[in-house]
Amino acid sequence: MRIEPPVDTRTVRVPSPAATPARRASAFLSTHPRTRLALLLTAPLFWLVLVYIVALVLLLVTAFWQVDSFTGEIVTEFTFDNIITVVTGSLYQTVTLRTLGVAIAVTIIDVAIALPIAFYMAKVATPRVQRFLVIAVLMPLWASYLVKAYAWRSVLSQDGILEWMLAPLGLHTPGYGLTATIITLSYLWLPYVILPIYAGLERVPDSLLEASADLGGKTWRTVGSVVMPLAFPAIIAGTIFAFSLSLGDYITVNIVGGANQMLGNLVYTNVGAANNLPLAAAIALIPIVIIFGYLALVRRTGALDNL
Amino acid sequence: MTDQQQPAIRLTGLTKEFGAVSAVDHVDLEIAAGEFFSMLGPSGSGKTTVLRLIAGFEQPTSGTIELFGQDVTAKAPFDRDVNTVFQDYALFPHMTVLDNVAYGLRVRGIKRAERRERAMKALAAVRLEQFAARKPSQLSGGQRQRVALARATVVEPKVLLLDEPLGALDLKLREQMQVELKQIQRDLGITFIFVTHDQEEALTLSDRIAVFHDGRIEQLGSPQDLYERPASRFVADFVGTSNLFDADRSAALIGRAGEHSIRPEKLTLADAAATGAGERSAPGTVVESIYVGSGIRRVVDLDEGPRVTVLERNDRSRRGDSDRGDRVHVTWHDEDVVALVPPGA
Amino acid sequence: MTDQQQPAIRLTGLTKEFGAVSAVDHVDLEIAAGEFFSMLGPSGSGKTTVLRLIAGFEQPTSGTIELFGQDVTAKAPFDRDVNTVFQDYALFPHMTVLDNVAYGLRVRGIKRAERRERAMKALAAVRLEQFAARKPSQLSGGQRQRVALARATVVEPKVLLLDEPLGALDLKLREQMQVELKQIQRDLGITFIFVTHDQEEALTLSDRIAVFHDGRIEQLGSPQDLYERPASRFVADFVGTSNLFDADRSAALIGRAGEHSIRPEKLTLADAAATGAGERSAPGTVVESIYVGSGIRRVVDLDEGPRVTVLERNDRSRRGDSDRGDRVHVTWHDEDVVALVPPGA
């Protein structure tokens, strides 16, 4: 088959696309990348800034106002009282430390549990088992936060399942309290920690693990020197979930926390109960500062791309 | 039509800067209609960037691009009558082979039946009719490459841009595809602009070759021009293997001023010094013998000069085995010595 | 030491099945200590799988692997005294070049100061001392390849496995690295097992080559054995370019029974039929001339037979330009004709 087509005698059989307005717009966009960028960014930025950032800033501004104690109306006069109360009040220091302790414990426990299971899912299990495990990990997400928290209340109670299982070993359920809160929160956020770590481990090429073994690295060595450093950003991403969700929780501690309260409770009572939004806003500053600090700390690890 | 008078592509002062890097640096170039034109050069020399500028994926920092006399510098890629075969083929993974090939027709609003027919014809031209219903992932590398070719040619572009289309293939497959590519270009009569860093490929396929170096064209000419008359040390070294003699050595061994080069296949080994008219020789010691199948490469340390490579043909004419340490006379003909233009001359 | 008497590697009845696919099919092989051994074959022929079996990344379905006489079939990769240079290098992206190279020493519990010193020495051997503090991502392809090599050799393995280590490199760089690789192997005296699908590379580098086909070894021998005396049509075709004559054509043109092949460089073009002793010739028409720099490939349609390729050397001995359509006599010497063993013979 030899077509003989000197260019000049070739009849053009393929039409050029019609120059519709959409086409012209598209040509304009294609040669003006900045316009394209502006169009892409407008709606989401508008939303995030207008809905979220403005709301957040206004909340923080509220922290400098006060509330009339009897009518509950906000008085828009600038004052540092709330901030001073929060910074100097021993109540807030105690609760902040307690909340931080719980959040850190939950984060550590979740990472410790998520690592082996995520590793098994990503690097050891066959594809079939892997798929099964992903489903098994995701399913509890749908069982409703409250239902699960109450289920733990039942499990942890004096004659609950845990007591029944531990009694033969001479151990006892921790009962309601901070330990119970840590256990329950760890349970609730576990899937949110497993998923990013699993995804992160999956991205570690097998050949690197093989290279380590090839050079004489035993299993634990490989895990410590190669797998962990490479999965680190993903692990950090997981910790952001566990940490921030724990930091703001007030429902779980109510259900299984015994008489303890966390920062979330203080915020909640002040806004929901005491109707003191300015003080609530001042208290809210604590977790905001903590989270911003944490984000700044982990930002360079690239973790924020792994959520 | 003016197409015949006008070059298919004319680049004038084309420059592209990425931040501080000049990826393409004042390139002027004309490519004739129907030419098989190659761009050869080491990694990072700007070949891909030139191609992307022609296709319209990048906007030049300065300079203009003309297609058959028409300035297209400001036009969007989809408004340019050129098509590209990408290095990684960029086949749409969610479409069948047929849909991939028909894509260009579909976006031009051609009816389903007609585009099917024409896509099948294009697939037939690359001998892939029976794979029309497959997904790209179900094809081998060579087959994908042919689909990419069919997809780009079905819309009958005036110029086809190919960015190392054979780079991802096995050597064996690659040689096979080179032959097919040349065949298709001849059949369609389209201008091909072909990017490669494989000098043998460029020599084999092209009508003309531009050798790129640091964003500039170092030499432009036919394969023979480049190989037999390299204009610079860089070209002599990059295109094929060269034995280079600096000014001192040239004066001593060749008896001429300036840098010179000789190709390994222009050298022969002999037991005694040369005697023929126009022949010269130099004594040396064999330091390595490498069997390459169609020939044998002998590396010889000349007594008074550099280490040279001699390519002996693996046939009856060949001298008996020279082992390491053998004393030999490396012989050449004066006419095979190429003077390298000193940079800036 | 028994090392000298024992082969470095002995594979016995080695088989690996992936589901229904036999990736490796009853391979028996012995590789001597200090040998540069290549495995050559098309994609999917099982080369990588053999390597991975030797390294211990896969468990064989059946068969055994011995290292210097010791059965290591059941051992974990980290308990085998072999190291691998991976195709994608598999450098640890979070470690510096130095830490990468020192890794194997570190896991062996060697002190910081000593491992630093030895790693620097290994880096010096591949001329990368000045890059010790960089991350792999800041290196070029060729540099990475050398780091991978340093990392694998610093622990002084008895056998080094290399899976297409040059596959990702530019042609020019690749040729350069081939020379270095050979040099390093000579210097260290380690057994190299080298996987490639580039026949020229295999021919250039190896002491012996195994040609793989569908999980089996099709032919095993020195580069010359394979090139000059291919045992089958497959090998003749895969290793270098061959002109193949089937039984009928052989009878007519060569005057012998069975299939035969002749290499392009063994053929010459002449204006008249051959007359020399042991020479034969056949008339034909030139259909294509391809300039390849060091030579010119002429494709000739023989009047009574197949299309053949003739490789003319690009030197003074060469006949004047033959253009398409020229009538020529293709000439060869009887001794250059290779009889292919029919499969199963």
Place this chain on the structure above:
Amino acid sequence: GTSSGNSAGGGEEQTELGDTEGQVSILAWPGYVEDGSNDPTVDWVSGFEEKTGCTVTSKSYGTSDEAVSLMKTGDYDVVAASGDATLRLIAAGDVAPVNTDLIPNYAGIYDFLKDKEWNSVDGQSYGVPHGYGANLLMYNTDEVSPAPTSWSAVFDDASEYSGKVTAYDSPIYIADAAVYLMAHQPDLGIENPYALDETQFAAAVDLLKAQREHVGEYWSDYLKEIQAFETGDSVVGTTWQVIQNVLASEDAATEVVLPEEGATGWSDTWMIASEAKNPNCAYAWLDWIASPEANAQATAYFGEAPSSDAACDYRDDCEAYHAGDADYASKIWYWTTPIADCVDGRTDVECVDYAQWTQAWAEIKG
């Protein structure tokens, strides 16, 4: 908004009823407004809708404080508020005076619930009493013996059941401590547990801080309380009658007592928003919920004594709640919002207001 403490806001009471608007929006405790959607057998809204043509939308809240915040949105026509919310709503002008003449069923309400300090200001009624109940003392009969008769079981003797004492989770619980102090430290001079001056308040807070050491958990929803007593995680503490009823029905070893010191309690009030968009439907609802049948259904479902005299004709469990027992009712200090102007009538001191109660409560919990 109004910021002066005792101005009764909300403008004028309505003098006559107009046509119903076709809809009404109600804010109430969970279980106060049931339309059968949770349990088809529990429904006193459909009848109202049929009768008046007012479609009901409702939202429930968890604590009195939440109700106060929600009423500020102006989204609701009617609110069922406990005594610890009513005065705040009135003071803020969020609710309007109610003309009880426009509510025929108002006549059937127990007199001891009418015109009290938590539902009226200066004799002007601000709503219709709903149900009432006391915060009782519950104990596990296996663990706690002898059977307690005094709140000392959860205060001075709390250490005996350390970690298994429970208490109601709200600032208003400080009043429980005040009730106890009223009997045990008369020299503090507490007249009304909702009118505490600085020293009285400090004593109550100290008592609660001491109690905190032994508290296993605070409760605010009754599922939590029921579970805790059933499993033995709590053995003694405040409760509501309804919780005991549930526990009894599940054969739990628990008992309740109205301790000798008396108890705090609640009497809820149906109120109308000062800016109600549907005032006529709102009045219709107040009348409907004060009717013996609806009142019986609603209070029975929530587990409290009804406010309507005749409601007990429709309930068989009235006895358990001591409904209509004026003597029992007189021992109850109904929840009232603590304000700076002492509700016990003292004028020589400033009382501690609810905002400070809230802060103190957070500090007590720690």
Place this chain on the structure above:
Amino acid sequence: MRLGTSARVTLAIVTGIILLAVYVPLFVVLVNSFSTSTSLSWPPPGFTLEWWAKAFESQGARDAVATSILVAIASTAIALVLGTLISMALQRFDFFGKQTVNLLIILPIALPGIITGIALNNFFRTIMGVPLSIWTVVIAHATFCIVTVFNNVIARLRRMGTSLEEASADLGAGVWTTFRLVTFPQLRSALLAGGLLAFALSFDEIIVTTFTAGSGVATLPIFILNNMFRPSQAPIVAVIAVVLVVVSIVPIYLAQRLSGSEQTHR
């Protein structure tokens, strides 16, 4: 990774134990849904199907599920659009303030829900003066769902590169056509995965919802919370939870299948 048999078995056992622990509370919920105890006491004093019958009759539960689905679908849809737009902007362009925008997207999920909740509550009510309704819930949910879509889509865009889009433009397709025929089909499974997670997040959100829901807006978690305060309703909640877990297998399985099949074809 090739592990020693003992390491492999240990890992498998650890994984098994963790999964077991994960399912123990769910098992408790399952048992409770059949328990005769209204207070979820353990062990159950007896078994009954009453709650299952009641749950299926409960109009409130059905309405709550419907509300939750509506909220989740609406906020997921918004998140899909906004998340896709912003990931294309961040992946395909370099611009000043890119890092800040990135942080902006993460913030709604990184800051505790109660802060988001009170901030939005304050914003809607006192600043904007809009009454709380189902739509304020949708707006709030969409805000923190953007990040899950964003992360999935941007990862896909990164892997996809620009060559497919360039190929499409090269063949004559304008930007709209390219998006419809090439980009979108490539993003589909990432959108599905991101959307599913967004849906789940929204569906189970309680804290932000508490602060942004108008009167009469009862999403499922709100309904459950309210029912926890009612006598005789707790087991119905257990039934709902069991049904949700079981029903959730379908979308999770489908998403797995879709993304799985895509992987094997690459």
